[in-house]
Amino acid sequence: MSVRIFHRLNFTIPKPSLYKALYFTPIRTRPAHTLTHVSPPRTRNIHPIYAPSIQFTSASRICLSRTHYKSYLTAATPPKLRSRPRKPSSNVDTISPKMKRFLEAIGVTMMGSTIALILYSGRPFDSDRENKYKDLDSFTAWYKRLQARFEDFLQFFTEPPSDKLLQDKDTLPNFPPLTLVINLEETLIHSTWDRQHGWRFAKRPGLDYFLAYMGNLYELVIWTAQPTYTAEPLLLKLDPLGMAPFKLTRDQTRYVDGKHVKDLSKLNRDLSKVIIMDSDPDAYSLQPENAIYVPPWNGDPKDTFLIDIIPFLEFFVLFDSQDVRPVINRFQNKKNLPQAYSEWEKQWKEQSRLEWEKAKQPKKGLASWAFTLGGGHVQHEVTPIYQAIELRRKYMRDEFNSHYKNLKEQAPQFQKMLQEEQKQFEQMHMKQLKDSKMTVWELITQGLPPPPVQPSDFGQMGSSPPSQQSLAGEQRTA
Structure with missing residues (x-):
């Protein structure tokens, strides 16, 4: 059985004695059938830079002696008190599954309504305006009507309300x-x-x-x-x-x-x-x-x-x-x-x-006398x-x-x-x-x-x- 222990490289140990103590942490073996995954203890008192990464090259499983490891890291990194509770990673995590399904239904409904409105906006005109599109194919005529209605909608916001701003x-x-x-x-x-x-x-x-x-x-x-x-x-x-x-x-x-x-x-x-x-x-x-x-x-x-x-x-x-x-x-x-x-x-x-x-x-002359x-x-x-x-x-x-x-x-x-x-x-x-x-x-x-x-x-x-x-x-x- 061979064991290779790796440490993170982006940190500095304040004292060599602490670094040496970490290497000589007691290790005990357990049978392979009693161990499925080995990882450092997950607790907020353990600083991440001291957590080693262990790679196994044989079927045998080993684990660190958690008692010594935890006591050492607790003394090395005192606990950090939180002033306020931890926030969720996103608002989606706080939504119940029922609310998620409701919001998805609303999104699908809005998307369908938008597509239906776009298709309906290309309908034929009821006035003589439709004569402009009678010689076009169906898709081109539909697109031209959609464009004309969209321009009419923009004109409501970009043009004056009347063509006669002053009285006659x-x-x-x-x-x-x-x-x-x-x-x-x-x-x-x-x-x-x-x-x-x-x-x-x-x-x-x-x-x-x-x-x-x-x-x-x-x-x-x-x-x-x-x-x-x-x-x-x-x-x-x-x-x-x-x-x-x-x-x-x-x-x-x-x-x-x-x-x-x-x-x-x-x-x-x-x-x-x-x-x-x-x-x-x-x-x-x-x-x-x-x-x-x-x-x-x-x-x-x-x-x-x-x-x-x-x-x-x-x-x-x-x-x-x-x-x-x-x-x-x-x-x-x-x-x-x-x-x-x-x-x-x-x-x-x-x-x-x-x-x-x-x-x-x-x-002067004859003209003046006359x-x-x-x-x-x-x-x-x-x-x-x-x-x-x-x-x-x-x-x-x-x-x-x-x-x-x-x-x-x-x-x-x-x-x-x-x-x-x-x-x-x-x-x-x-x-x-x-x-x-x-x-x-x-x-x-x-x-x-x-x-x-x-x-x-x-x-x-x-x-x-x-x-x-x-x-x-x-x-x-x-």
């Missing part, structure tokens, strides 16, 4: 023909966050005057990519008087290539009369010819962009532009658009003055066009400044009235929600209930009360 133009009296869409983040406001104060928002210099003035020249729309539940409180504080009648949020954007895009074609307006101001080029990537790029505002209190851009936006109103896109395209690639427009306007005024003075000179004998006048005292434009601009600004002063004085009354109407609307909304409670079965069979009717004073979301609408109408008429 003919239903909005006293509204200007041009529409100005303005972004919120980094265009009108700047947001910061810290652990002490949380989120804080700052208004761009000149914001209140800009919104009030543009609200008299344009149909003003504030369109933000923020969710509705975070944008609404912010917009109410930003524009408490409702100078921007319409507010749109992330729900009205399109989700394209991982980005929220503002599709101007969904506004229900003529694109030749729509301007968008945004600090993110991706937001207007579908209609870049209608866009004015606004440098992002990082909180600089000396920023004057909103005031500097006013003359350029006045241009479209003063000249009654039928299509804003050619003018925007002319200045779109300029590094500083307000400065570029100011230089162009100076050149245009000088050129118009020279042309008017040239046309003002009296006619014109005089015919009862005409050689000279016509008319106002040159550049002076007429400047006078019209001065009149608009003076009229607005007087109204704006009165508006600021009456602002507390308007805000109080808005808060009261908002509170009444919320109470009416909660009452309608309570009256429209539905069971799960009614929800499945009848679908969603109709949206609650908003008070007539509010109209669309974000519209101002009648008193402010009439005030805005008076300002536009002036």
Whole structure:
């Protein structure tokens, strides 16, 4: 009989005497029929690095004297107390066999339901849409229908809820023909966050005057990519008087290539009369010819962009532009658009003055005598066009400044009235929600209930009360 004893190699014995004592552990033999497996004693008091591995080369069986081995290892490695009970290796070990069978049944049922739903989604369409697949083979037609239904499902989450985000133009009296869409983040406001104060928002210099003035020249729309539940409180504080009648949020954007895009074609307006101001080029990537790029505002209190851009936006109103896109395209690639427009306007005024003075000179020769004998006048005292434009601009600004002063004085009354109407609307909304409670079965069979009717004073979301609408109408008429 030969015995070979092996030890683990990835440990170090603190003392040679302990290593020697381990080799000279007493060994006693037993008959082969009384021993089936020999291994070191399994107890938590035995450190694994001292457990030898024994290999046998004959039929005889031997075992270590457990009494001496256990006492030695217990003294060498004191027991380690556990602060908490041993955790199972996985949660599956704690599940009963009955629960395992139940979970397996659920998994098989869900897998079968998924396969059945996929097969059912490729069924033929009940409408004329099925004509597109009538010439295809059965499998290809089924795959195309499945793909079409999947795209329809994605469109529910990536497309605006309606193709008409704004009311029809003919239903909005006293509204200007041009529409100005303005972004919120980094265009009108700047947001910061810290652990002490949380989120804080700052208004761009000149914001209140800009919104009030543009609200008299344009149909003003504030369109933000923020969710509705975070944008609404912010917009109410930003524009408490409702100078921007319409507010749109992330729900009205399109989700394209991982980005929220503002599709101007969904506004229900003529694109030749729509301007968008945004600090993110991706937001207007579908209609870049209608866009004015606004440098992002990082909180600089000396920023004057909103005031500097006013003359350029006045241009479209003063000249009654039928299509804003050619003018925007002319200045779109300029590094500083307000400065570029100011230089162009100076050149245009000088050129118009020279042309008017040239046309003002009296006619000479036979033609002038014939014109005089015919009862005409050689000279016509008319106002040159550049002076007429400047006078019209001065009149608009003076009229607005007087109204704006009165508006600021009456602002507390308007805000109080808005808060009261908002509170009444919320109470009416909660009452309608309570009256429209539905069971799960009614929800499945009848679908969603109709949206609650908003008070007539509010109209669309974000519209101002009648008193402010009439005030805005008076300002536009002036």
